[in-house]
Amino acid sequence: MxxxxxxxxxxxxxxxxxxxxxxxxxxxxxxxxxxxxxxxxxxxxxxxxxxxxxxxxxxxxxxxxxxxxxxxxxxxxxxxxxxxxxxxxxxxxxxxxxxxxxxxxxxxxxxxxxxxxxxxxxxxxxxxxxxxxxxxxxxEISGFKAFILKKPTLKVAYFIWRKPWMVAANDTFINYVLNLNKLENVYTTKKRYPEIELINVPINKSVDVILLSSEPFPFKNSHKRELQEFYPNATIELVDGEMFSWYGSRLTKAFAYFKMLRLNLQNNAL
The missing domain is CATH 3.40.50.1980 (Nitrogenase molybdenum iron protein domain)
Incomplete structure (x- = not known):
């Protein structure tokens, strides 16, 4: 055949x-x-x-x-x-x-x-x-879109690496998934996975959420404390990187995870 x-x-x-x-x-x-x-x-x-x-x-x-x-x-x-x-x-x-x-x-x-x-x-x-x-x-997507519809848009930075610090920016599947979650990536002016410098600049104060991925770099709680100095108003969360970047059958589980993440972010903001 x-x-x-x-x-x-x-x-x-x-x-x-x-x-x-x-x-x-x-x-x-x-x-x-x-x-x-x-x-x-x-x-x-x-x-x-x-x-x-x-x-x-x-x-x-x-x-x-x-x-x-x-x-x-x-x-x-x-x-x-x-x-x-x-x-x-x-x-x-x-x-x-x-x-x-x-x-x-x-x-x-x-x-x-x-x-x-x-x-x-x-x-x-x-x-x-x-x-x-x-x-x-x-x-799952249909149910999630109904769930997220009236949720506020939050400004986010999604970190994937340390030494050097790297984030997911534009032209990535991760950035697409962030948009689905009504998480506005503050690094969309950059492409792919750029290195960034941790410096105190005005835009940092506007960031609502920092997401630290479990892969490819295994971020831990100690890194949350390290980043808080530079993003003083942000809620910092460790997240399952597979849910944001694995695009096969993992997507059958991802949207339930995203619902839980959004509820956690809401609770932490209270």
Whole structure:
């Protein structure tokens, strides 16, 4: 059964038959594969593919998202390798293309996420399972939009790294998710993940909320105290970074988390 499909870079992929041996170089996409019933087809993952946790014991780890062991990938004889434009480098994608078909995702919003899930459903003959997840995400979004509708817009900064301090800015999926939460990113004049200097400037006093992500840097309570000096009027919260940046089946859980976060922010502001 010949299969032809475009990935999210509009590259056309051709398969002579259903791809069965999968290497995933993106943690959120690995979780999605499991949730559409493809755990047994996964042969290789990254060291950051932590959901479900048992995969790291059962599957071959082929490196990280920025550095891979191409020899290990070759030895697994995959039918397809799954990448992401942001998480994997162009060099990784080019190296993997010498092994087999490479599907590259490119995610900026929920529509892109749902498209990716449906693409996996088509590629791996899991259309029913994909539709079930898409339907669940749409239901969660609908309920969340009703919940957030009359909530006030808050000014926010979302930190992802320390030494150097880095934030999520414009042209990121995280920024898109912040907007869904009516959290106005004060760093949208910058792009992607810029370094910033912690200095006392007037704009800092207008920030309502500082969000410290659990990934890629594992922020702790000690960092809350460190940042409070520079954002004196802000509520500072440790947040689950996977909920803000994982764009696969994790979205079925994310909006319940966002409701809880907003209620916590309200309570802390009282």
């Amino acid at each position: 010949a299969i032809q499909i475009q990935d999210q870079l509009n590259r056309v992929l051709h398969f002579k038959s259903l791809p069965k041996r999968i290497v995933s170089l993106v943690p959120s996409q690995t979780e999605l594969l499991v949730d559409i019933g493809l755990e047994n087809n996964i042969v290789g993952i990254t060291k950051f593919c932590v959901h479900p946790i048992h995969l790291k014991k059962e599957k071959q780890i082929v490196g990280g998202t920025k550095q891979i062991h191409i020899d290990k990938i070759v030895s697994l004889k995959p039918d397809i390798i799954l990448c992401n434009k942001e998480e994997n480098t162009k060099e990784i994608v080019e190296a993997c293309k010498q092994v087999c078909n490479v599907h590259v995702s490119d995610i900026f919003n929920i529509e892109d996420s749902l498209e990716l899930i449906n693409q996996y459903g088509k590629i791996f003959n899991k259309k029913k399972e994909a539709i079930k997840i898409v339907t669940k995400i749409n239901e």
